[in-house]
Amino acid sequence: MTLGKPRRTGPLRGRPLTLGSLFAAFWPRILGTWAMTLMEIALFALIPLLIGRAIDGLTGGDTAAFVQLAVALAVLILLGTLRRVFDTRAYGVMRVELGKDLARRSSDLPVSRLSARLGMGRELVDFLETELPEAMTALFRTFAAVVILFGFHPALAGTAAAAALVTLTIYGLAHGRFYRLNRALNEEAERQVQVLEGRSIPRLGAHLLALRRCEIRVSDTEGLVYGLIFTALLGSVLFNLWFATREIEITAGRVFSIVTYSWDFVEGALILPATLQSLSRLSEVTARINTPGNIR
Incomplete structure (x- = not known):
């Protein structure tokens, strides 16, 4: 089987195929997904607090905290959707480049x-x-x-x-x-x-x-x-x-x-x-x- 000799092309450029090399080659995409993940985590952590405040506000006739909760949930839904859409594309590129580079390097294998x-x-x-x-x-x-x-x-x-x-x-x-x-x-x-x-x-x-x-x-x-x-x-x-x-x-x-x-x-x-x-x-x-x- 011949897939051609390994060439120093593409994002990985002959680096060892490791987690560190993937991060070095694709760090803008990875940091983008991590940023959205951390924002999701922070929002999830705030939801119980916002629910408690909304309950206290509604029982006292104040809807401000309830509106804040609704806004936070809407942002959470939007952020979660965008992150998943972005993740599929960002990590899909990594899989393609990793597969191509691995195939070139292992061209002599069965x-x-x-x-x-x-x-x-x-x-x-x-x-x-x-x-x-x-x-x-x-x-x-x-x-x-x-x-x-x-x-x-x-x-x-x-x-x-x-x-x-x-x-x-x-x-x-x-x-x-x-x-x-x-x-x-x-x-x-x-x-x-x-x-x-x-x-x-x-x-x-x-x-x-x-x-x-x-x-x-x-x-x-x-x-x-x-x-x-x-x-x-x-x-x-x-x-x-x-x-x-x-x-x-x-x-x-x-x-x-x-x-x-x-x-x-x-x-x-x-x-x-x-x-x-x-x-x-x-x-x-x-x-x-x-x-x-x-x-x-």
């Missing part, structure tokens, strides 16, 4: 491996388009929750911070295993077209069983890691509930707020290991697509 690597390369752009904005939202939620909990009592924020540290430690210990399992899974994925070309049912069956074994190992590791992480995060919620009711002179409504923000912290913090796992997979993908031959 079609089966090139096809698999094109799919893997798209995962880099998918991460920038979908998972990274979700991680930004989660980080904002966890930070806001910790700040608000600190306003109630420093111990509540300290418990949340400790749970986050445990989460990072658990995932750090599992990172190497995730990398090795994803490497094995990607090896099987690269072989799939070649196996299909052989039109051998026994060989195809062996390939599918190998894929299944790899997927089970990844899933089992995910289950164990998430179980340990979830235990640490839920422990922080239970401690905050106990501490708020036993150690602080506080009303029932404030206890409810503490538990609500503690749970909001849990929901945001759970996105973190998912993002780290994606980075583990992408680190293996990045090494693979930047290596001309086979990785063993």
Whole structure:
């Protein structure tokens, strides 16, 4: 198969195919999407506050806060629509340029491996388009929750911070295993077209069983890691509930707020290991697509 020799043309210009290189080549588009994402996050954070003010205003016969809420919701709808329209076009360009550059660099590979690597390369752009904005939202939620909990009592924020540290430690210990399992899974994925070309049912069956074994190992590791992480995060919620009711002179409504923000912290913090796992997979993908031959 010949796709032509690699040429130093296009936005990537011979850079290694990594998240950093994509950002360097397409930073105006990426920063544009991130700016709109951050504005959406800020508006979402204000909505509960605006709803509360609207309720208070309407019960007192004042509609000003209600109008502010309606305007904020309209802006949120418009901003969300524009961001999605812009995202599709901006990240679509990245996928095209990444695919073209990867095809030129891997022109000596069999079609089966090139096809698999094109799919893997798209995962880099998918991460920038979908998972990274979700991680930004989660980080904002966890930070806001910790700040608000600190306003109630420093111990509540300290418990949340400790749970986050445990989460990072658990995932750090599992990172190497995730990398090795994803490497094995990607090896099987690269072989799939070649196996299909052989039109051998026994060989195809062996390939599918190998894929299944790899997927089970990844899933089992995910289950164990998430179980340990979830235990640490839920422990922080239970401690905050106990501490708020036993150690602080506080009303029932404030206890409810503490538990609500503690749970909001849990929901945001759970996105973190998912993002780290994606980075583990992408680190293996990045090494693979930047290596001309086979990785063993």
